[in-house]
Amino acid sequence: MSAALTTERRATLHRRVRFIVGFTITYNVIEAIVAVWAGVLASSAALIGFGLDSVVEVLSAAAIAWQFTRKDPERWERVTVKAIAIAFFALAAFVTVDAVLSLIQAEGPDHSPFGLGITALSLVIMPLLAWYEVRTGRELDSNSVMADAKQLILCVYLSGAVFIGLILNSLFGWWWADSVAALVVAVLAIREGIEAWRGDVESPFEVLEYLEDDDAADYAEEKIR
Secondary structure, three states, X not given: OHHHOOHXXXXXXXXXXXXXXXXXXXXXXXXXHHHHHHHHXXXXXXXXXXXXXXXXXXXHHHHXXXXXXOOOHHHHHHHHHHHHHHXXXXXXXXXXXXXXHHHHHOOOOOOOHHHHHHHHXXXXXXXXXXXXXXXXXXXXXXXXXXXXXXXXXXXXXXXHHHHHHHHHXXXXXXXXXXXXXXXHHHHHHHHHHHHHHHOOOOOOOHHHHHHHHHHHHHHHHHHHO
């Protein structure tokens, strides 16, 4: 945990956090522009909502960036976690309004190659980035970094919802599919926001980390033998 970290290791982890949030901000700015543009072209409220979600993720990452440019980042931990909780609630609001409007309009979007491309790319990049951030947050014992990683995981869920919705609409005319899936993501966002506000932030990869820790323990036991 953080108590065992050397000053040099802590500085390395701080640089890693700054790299992660820098990449997140850059990628999500591009993602927001492409998604909103593709959404306007295809008349897709889901894609436009996806672009707005990217803006929320930028705000969350910016809060982390601000924290880790302070002289003593740990001092600002609670404030940053609260800011990320608000970002979760904003995301839930954006997604809910977008999904409800789409259902009320009862009109599916046009086929969008750019929309499919940007959501598919996010399904590849975001899980890897979230995993990297979780490992960093765990070593730093930082709730704010872990909360930001959960924002990335919600991006994965939303990317999947929009991607599947676009596919189902193109193949079967199921215009409502992505809106229904997006509402599920909104519920998850509210839950994560409440947990972040309370400071109860756990890894979104808990099962994998448990197995990893279990394997490490078995390896250590084997070495002792």
